[in-house]
Amino acid sequence: MDEMALSNLGSRTAADRAISADGVIRLALNHPPPVPDVFNPIVSEAMNRVLATTPPAELMATHRWMGTEKDRQLGAVFVARRLGDRPDPDRIIITHSTQAAVHMLLPTVVGEVRPLAVEQMSYPPIRSFAARYGIRVVDVAIDGHGLNPNAFEQVCRRDRPAALYLLSTFQNPTTVTMSVGRRKEIAAIARRHQVQIIEDDIYSLLAASSLPPISAFVPELSWYLLGTAKSFSAGLKLAFVVAPNGADAAQAFWPGIRATYWMASPVSAALMAELISSGDDLKILDAVKIELAARHHLVVNGLSGKWLASDPGCLHVWIPLKGVSSNRTAAALLRDGVQVADSASYARDGWIPPEAIRIGIGNPESRSVLREAISRIRRALP
Ligand SMILES: Cc1ncc(COP(=O)(O)O)c(C=O)c1O
Structure with a gap:
């Protein structure tokens, strides 16, 4: 050529x-x-600082695993902008993207026995990803205020879903942001029926004033996903996951599942850590x-x-x-x-x-x- x-x-x-x-x-x-x-x-200067402190050969020598200790600490700072409190860094996993995280969570958190509940209209890949893992999907009705709590309760009774995947801020595609009251209702129903929540909060960082995620009301059952593709750039390929606890994080990612494809590129992870620590993000x-x-x-x-x-x-x-x-x-x-x-x-x-x-x-x-x-x-x- x-x-x-x-x-x-x-x-x-x-x-x-x-x-x-x-x-x-x-x-x-x-x-x-x-x-x-x-x-x-901003990104050029941050990248220069990364390379000045960590030579490329060292930076790229190996996988990033769940993120370095520093990545996970700064990840806790990043997600705290939405969750309010800084989660224990043991609960944080730095992944290659929201999609990669979902691919890891579907087989472990949902599995083939019980279904996955999703909003009646939702981010399209969630259905095709579930199909790949033999997971049945059940729809939950949405209304002008987001996921309908009565419909969710009914689905919990009838279908006993293992998990609910949803967006509480700027729903895709309807743009709806759920009220705090409704977030609390969904959290209470999930707790009552022991349904795990996979909350994709990818659009939330752009909101002028943001409401706490559902995961903040039911952390013990929540997998909170805060990707950077919609607020910084899709090509950065990075998403932060907050697991219910450190043991679940290790079981669902590393060393529980000995796959590496979901791991963040060290270059992106180090760059984002630098941006968070300087506040330039x-x-x-x-x-x-x-x-x-x-x-x-x-x-x-x-x-x-x-x-x-x-x-x-x-x-x-x-x-x-x-x-x-x-x-x-x-x-x-x-x-x-x-x-x-x-x-x-x-x-x-x-x-x-x-x-x-x-x-x-x-x-x-x-x-x-x-x-x-x-x-x-x-x-x-x-
Ligand atoms: C709701 C939702 N989640 C996740 C993604 C993709 O995120 P990532 O690039 O981090 O996999 C998109 C992109 O369209 C999206 O709309």
Whole structure:
């Protein structure tokens, strides 16, 4: 391959973020908006500090296991921003991603005997991952305020799930954030029926003011997941897990399951530890929040008069369609060069969800690309 072909490949990867080689604006992806002016200097300087203290050969010589002692201590600082208290570092596991953590938890925490409960519309891979491990999935109804506690109680009685996977802040896809009262109700039901909670809190760091996770109300049954893909960058490949206790952490990850594929890259883990210890992670977060709020404003203005669910801290916007097929709307938009996700992709086969589309507003590389996509969406909406 000559140099020109190689450099074209490089730029295609960058362009994939917003407009792919086929010219499509990809709003089905849900990445944080780029903030290179802040991100680049902070991360470059932090990386230099990491390499100045740990030579590359030492840094990359071996696996990171559950994270070094320092990683886990700083991980406790990081998750405390959401949980309130700093958990014992023995309960913390640094993983390669939220998906990697879920892959480890499904066979150990759920297993094949009892089912996994999920929100009726949820992050699509959870169903395909469960299928890989022969795990039956049962749906729990959601309403305008999130997971419905009565429906959860009923599922607990009828199906005896081993665990519940859910998002309590900026639910995917509906954007709903549960009230504190409802979080406490879900925690109490889980405790009553001894159902473990796998709480994916990946969108929560961008909220202007955040509510305590459900895991804070029922820590002895909770696996709390705080990934960095939606607040810092998807390519950092890092997620912090808080286990109910140190023994469960060791049993579900290392040395309990002698797999290494879920382990964080030492480079990412050391970089994140450095960012947390200097507090520079908060500067990146602030920049992402500012850019996201500006994009949110742009979307709300561009779609004024249309029905939508959104929040200035939420990466995605949910657009209910009045009596119009979401599938056909998504197909028409794709023909017009905008890729969006339709509601059926979040539901199990055989259940028809309310017609709606979800758009990720952080993925386009610039506000002007997002503005163009929104004007095409406006034309396509009823
Ligand atoms: C709810 C939810 N969890 C997890 C992920 C993926 O996170 P990670 O890259 O850490 O596996 C996504 C990405 O779309 C998501 O929407």
